[in-house]
Amino acid sequence: MQLQDKVVIVTGAATHIGQAYAVRLAQEGAKVVACDILDCGTTAEMVMEAGGEVLPLITDVTKEEDTLKMARQTVERFGRIDCIVNNAGIFDGLTARPMMDVDMAEWDRVYEVNVKGMFLCCRAVFPYMKEQGGGKIINIGSGIWLQGMPGVPHYVSSKAAVMGLTRTLAKELGQFNINVNTLAPGGTDSGAKIDRGDDAPVSPTRAGRSIPRTETPDDLTGTMVFLASTDSDFITGQMITINGGDALY
Ligand SMILES: NC(=O)c1ccc[n+]([C@@H]2O[C@H](COP(=O)([O-])OP(=O)(O)OC[C@H]3O[C@@H](n4cnc5c(N)ncnc54)[C@H](O)[C@@H]3O)[C@@H](O)[C@H]2O)c1
Numbered sequence: 167m168q169l170q171d172k173v174v175i176v177t178g179a180a181t182h183i184g185q186a187y188a189v190r191l192a193q194e195g196a197k198v199v200a201c202d203i204l205d206c207g208t209t210a211e212m213v214m215e216a217g218g219e220v221l222p223l224i225t226d227v228t229k230e231e232d233t234l235k236m237a238r239q240t241v242e243r244f245g246r247i248d249c250i251v252n253n254a255g256i257f258d259g260l261t262a263r264p265m266m267d268v269d270m271a272e273w274d275r276v277y278e279v280n281v282k283g284m285f286l287c288c289r290a291v292f293p294y295m296k297e298q299g300g301g302k303i304i305n306i307g308s309g310i311w312l313q314g315m316p317g318v319p320h321y322v323s324s325k326a327a328v329m330g331l332t333r334t335l336a337k338e339l340g341q342f343n344i345n346v347n348t349l350a351p352g353g354t355d356s357g358a359k360i361d362r363g364d365d366a367p368v369s370p371t372r373a374g375r376s377i378p379r380t381e382t383p384d385d386l387t388g389t390m391v392f393l394a395s396t397d398s399d400f401i402t403g404q405m406i407t408i409n410g411g412d413a414l415y
Pocket of ligand 1: 179181182201202225226227228255309350354356
């Protein structure tokens with residue numbers, strides 16, 4: 167067990183990939199705080215079945231008061247915050263559209279959750295990590311901005327912003343022994359998906375995966391554990407792309 171008694175917050179933990187992170191964390195001995203705008207009851211049951219301790223919370227990452235409460239309740243229950251996995255995002259249910267048809271309210275919501283929400287969560291845990299002498303922040307990005315993908319410019323550019331945020335915070339927080347890295351999944355068979363309507367723009371070229379199989383949430387959890395563990399103590403400001411050799415950079 168690589169994370170015995172570590173206290174790890176996972177946002178967006180009610181479903182899909184976030185749920186897989188929460189369960190794997192429990193398998194590695196971590197105490198898990200499962201946060202989502204949706205109920206995390208099922209995730210909590212899965213964590214307990216895996217032998218873990220869990221605190222499920224309703225948290226809207228776009229509301230600062232929710233993120234502060236998330237951090238405070240974590241410390242009240244488990245005494246510290248060793249790591250946060252900033253996984254919450256607007257992804258499932260987005261519809262790929264021609265650029266001129268992108269809904270600007272949807273654009274704002276994508277940025278509010280994927281970028282501002284992530285920043286608010288980083289700010290909420292920072293004082294506790296600083297006080298305890300260090301911590302790990304894992305921002306969930308995507309490999310999609312390395313290639314570009316027409317149809318969801320808000321989503322793609324928001325994930326590029328995640329990397330800018332990671333590098334900026336890594337530079338500021340390294341002095342406090344806080345590592346900030348991006349874990350960037352490729353297109354993952356998680357149950358969530360971007361809908362492609364008939365008029366969705368198509369990429370002119372698309373390279374295939376070097377490892378020609380479907381990517382699953384289980385492909386992601388090992389790297390998440392590595393970034394949460396002491397094995398990655400001198401790695402910060404980096405992006406690890408997990409895509410079976412799709413986008414190469
Ligand atoms: N599935 C993929 O192919 C893929 C690829 C690259 C990156 N990602 C990223 O991985 C993460 C998880 O993806 P997923 O496939 O499980 O998609 P998903 O859309 O099912 O997961 C997002 C989770 O975030 C939660 N969420 C949304 N708004 C929230 C808010 N305001 N506050 C708190 N929680 C909120 C949702 O309820 C959901 O549980 C996302 O950040 C996504 O962008 C996914």
